[in-house]
Amino acid sequence: MVLNKIITGIFPVLLFCITGQLSLTCAAPSSEKHSNADTTFTIYLSFDDGPLEGSEDINDAVKKEDIKVNVFVVGAHTLSSSRMGRYYLMYEENPFIEIGNHSYTHARDHYKEYYEKPDSVLADFKRNQSILDIRAKLARLPGRNMWRLKDTSINDVSSGKEAADLLFRNGFLVFGWDIEWQHSGETGVPIQSVNEMAALIDKKLREGKTVRRNHLVLLAHDQMFRNGWEESELKQLINKLKAKGNYRFEHLSNYPAD
Secondary structure: OEEEEEEEOOEEEEEEEOOOOOEEEOOOOOOOOOOHHHOOEEEEEEEEEEOOOOHHHHHHHHHHHOOOEEEEEOHHHHOOOHHHHHHHHHHHHOOOEEEEEOOOOHHHHOHHHHHOOHHHHHHHHHHHHHHOOOOOOEEOOOOOOOEEEOOEEEEOOOOOHHHHHHHHHOOOEEOOOOEEOOEOOOOOOEOOOHHHHHHHHHHHHHOOOOOEOOEEEEEEEHHHOOOOHHHOHHHHHHHHHHHOOOEEEOOHHHOOOO
16 A cells, blocks of 8 residues: 655645555545534434345334434345345335345345445345436445546445446446445344443544545444344434434435436
8 A cells, every 4th residue: 555645735635545445536625614512413324135034123213313314225135035125125115225236136145246246246236236226326335345436436345346337327326435334244233332432433433534524434334233222223323323413313315426
């Protein structure tokens, strides 16, 4: 990783230029010094892979807390059972939830082979968009933290770059994430504690280490939140962030994409 420090006036602005597997091109951050005490931070809570067990708790959560979230859904999961279909309808009918496209097949979890055929990836996303009648053209690639916005191109690995470019050329905004709330693949239980996540979010935002200054995209997964809402880690995290007073929750359609 090559780090170039650009000095503007007396205040440093860091512009990361990354080569190798991770590539990034974006507009340089503003050199204006921000007072964290006066700054409003925007959180974009996003949940991947649904509908799954846990989707109903997310649906209930956002209604009770009056917060906006995004879900990136998989068509094959939606059509796997009548119950998953009902969960998807709950998402559609919930005004606090904005639905995005996470592909129809989720690459069948064979990512390398999936991304070797960018045209097939595009067809997979178009199929999902059509079958589920997804209104917003917001996409997240399975197994990849890649971004394609107007002035931003970020790749975590080389495999998938062409597919991301193709989706963007076909009108999709491709979103990755700034922080992932990780979970056990076997049980779905969150790995980081609520306090650890709250501290990490706060640190990232205050240090300006997000794709867009003062804006943070958080990735979680539906299957992480299978407990009753009152006991869930998600509720605890939301309450901690709300209590700070200068955090708000927004949909990715309102993310500063320029």
